Amino acid sequence: MSEAGNLAAWLLEGALASGAGPRNALREGARGWTFQELSDHVTKLSSALRGLKLQRGERVLIMMRDTIEAAASILAVIHAGAVAVPVSELSTPDDLKEYVLHAGAVFAIVDDTHEQVVDAIRAETPDLREVIGVGSMLPHTHEYQKLVDAAQPMPPVPMGENDVSLLLYSAGSGPGELRAVPHCKRTIAAAHSSFARELLQMTSEDRILSIARLSTAYGLGAGLLLPLLVQAECLLFPAQPQSTPLFELIKSYQPTVLFAIPSVYAQLAYDAEKAGLVKPLASLRHAVAGAEGMPERLIPRIRSVLGTEVVVGYGLTEIFQFALAGRSNDPGARPGICGKPLAGVQVRLIDEDGDPVGIDEIGTLELQCGSLFTGYWGGSNTGEVFLRSDGWFTTRDRFMIDREGYYHHCGRVDDLFKVGGKWVSPSEVERALVAHEAVWEAAVIGADDEEGLIKPLAFVVTNVGHEGTAKLEAELKEYVKNSLAPYKYPRWIEFVEALPRGPGGKLLRFKLRPQRRRRRAETGHNDKQS
Incomplete structure (x- = not known):
């Protein structure tokens, strides 16, 4: 010690x-500390x-x-x-x-x-x-x-380098399921090696702006600890994300790396287009997106409207960094993928029996790396075992790997459901919905129909300028039918003001199910399909 x-x-x-003593370390508006x-x-x-x-x-x-x-x-x-x-x-x-x-x-x-x-x-x-x-x-x-x-x-x-320094809360998959993830110097150093140094090549010349909150692993690592480690300048943004002050800050301080969630990039693209701004993020060396899925249609808009490519990644609080990542202009990269494993991160996909799955088959992601935590604070209150004795961590996420080695996110283990004996990935249906111009964001769960059979139900937040009408509902159903296998289209669509999310931006699907039950009780709705 x-x-x-x-x-x-x-x-x-x-x-x-x-x-680095005289160099700028932190900046918050007009205030700054060396x-x-x-x-x-x-x-x-x-x-x-x-x-x-x-x-x-x-x-x-x-x-x-x-x-x-x-x-x-x-x-x-x-x-x-x-x-x-x-x-x-x-x-x-x-x-x-x-x-x-x-x-x-x-x-x-x-x-x-x-x-x-x-x-x-x-x-x-x-x-x-x-x-x-x-x-x-x-x-x-x-x-x-x-x-x-x-x-x-x-x-x-x-x-000691393994003594706990941080306790970060990760949203669980059910009500009352708190998960506190401990981290220490060892895990932060490993995250720096593969994420900040190898993937992003951060240096002391960078100015880092993170819209992700310091209360999350994504925001704390990207917006404070990893930049300080390379003596870069951290640009702090205390307010909730709004485009006008963000564009002003970017214009004033010219950050070289921006960390945000995809919905922030979507809002920036919409507002930049509306204000007639020409590629306002062109000064960025990296625009990084994490903490939620990246809609396929958004990457071309980020490129054409905001003027930058984007690094899309899949990360976990448990490893304090991305496990998978890729740039939107990488050879072979396509919208909707999560990239490839980072340096120092080992991953594998397994089936329900723990056996490896093949190319183009869906499996549960397991991983191990130097930044992996050593177990939840106080243990897992669900009784499940995630961290195995051989050092592999079992996530709740399902992926598919293609022939080029790119990983495609197919949803959470407890989110997938069968329709007519065939698996449906909620994230696939959500991506299809969000590709429609009227949809801002969407969430899909399985729901009982009038016969007690499971069918897709979609919760949709409409885009600015669009209203959740019966006409739009019918249009969206037809749109998804034409985009995916017909059995995957949502039989019902409920228009909502916002989707429930955890502190890091993770969608909390379990909160949608009681919302559905309340609506049925209030309206006497019999879930007849249309």
Whole structure:
């Protein structure tokens, strides 16, 4: 165990030792910190936390917008030898209480927009000893900046490279199914090697803008930890994604790498076209898309309207990076694929009996790599075994590999269903729906018809300028019939305002099923097909 095993110290002291002290580390609008300023702030906040009796290995919940203080808080908690637990800024009091109790958090750090949420649960979370708020005026809460100003810098708490530094929540596949994924210096270093260095070739000359939130593995890695590791500049975006301020930020700071989810790219393309902007993302070296499926029709629009190619990937919180990725202009690349395995990532597809599947056959993805976690915090509360003794991790995702070695995502293990004895992949039907100009996004599940037989049901969010009418429903059904095998078309389409998603953007299909049951109860709908 040594200071070199402390993830925060490794990032910051490595930057200072290489002469990066005067370089820009973080920028949030008009505010910016150099690597030296970031290091000074982190070491003082770390000292303040220890002054409040934070012990090595204790968990600190962090609920903040993606600000400079949020980034510094994550690093300071780790510097103090504790475990940073960033959670979504959109968490409700009930969500937050569940996180605090599950993680066993004893401290919380919040900003002024979220301190009331934390205050509302304090009576129900007696082990939450201290709350620190940015600009806080609440009683029994420490004001963030006052703590920093009063503290003296301290050296990092020694840690081993396998000691837990981060606890990241990954959306489960059912209600009440919390999954906390621990990560450490070893896993972050491995993710840097295959993702940041090999795939994206990040350097200290890059300016990284991530729209993915710091509370997710995708956002935390892409938007903070991996850029700091190469001494690149992190451009933070605290607000929820909106095109106008994003275009202004891109024009002002000229980021070289952008990380976002596909729906953000879709919105940017739509708004750029509407505003008459000509290829506003042409300055990018990489535009990276992850956390949700990439619609086939979107890649050509990103290329023609936004002026950039896109790196599409499939990643997991459990490995803190992409497992599969590919560029849209790679030889042989086609819309709808997830690419090939990254350097250092081994993958295989297996059937229900654990045997390998052949080319063009669907199987469950298993993988192993250096950034793989060592098990869920507190174990899996479903009793399922995902991490095997031989080091292979079994995902819940189904893929097919083609003859060129590209992987195609076919949905989740528990999402696939049979219609007339034939398998239906929800993601395939969703891609067909989203290819229609009237559809913004879609989700498909299996539902009982009036005879109790399973048929596809689609939930559709319409695009701007389109309404969810009976005419559009009939048009979409016919459109999918003509695009796929006829048995795959959705027998019912429900138009909704939004689809339920987890903190990292993952679609939560299990929340659609009770929504369907409520609608049937309210309308007396007998699920007659059309």
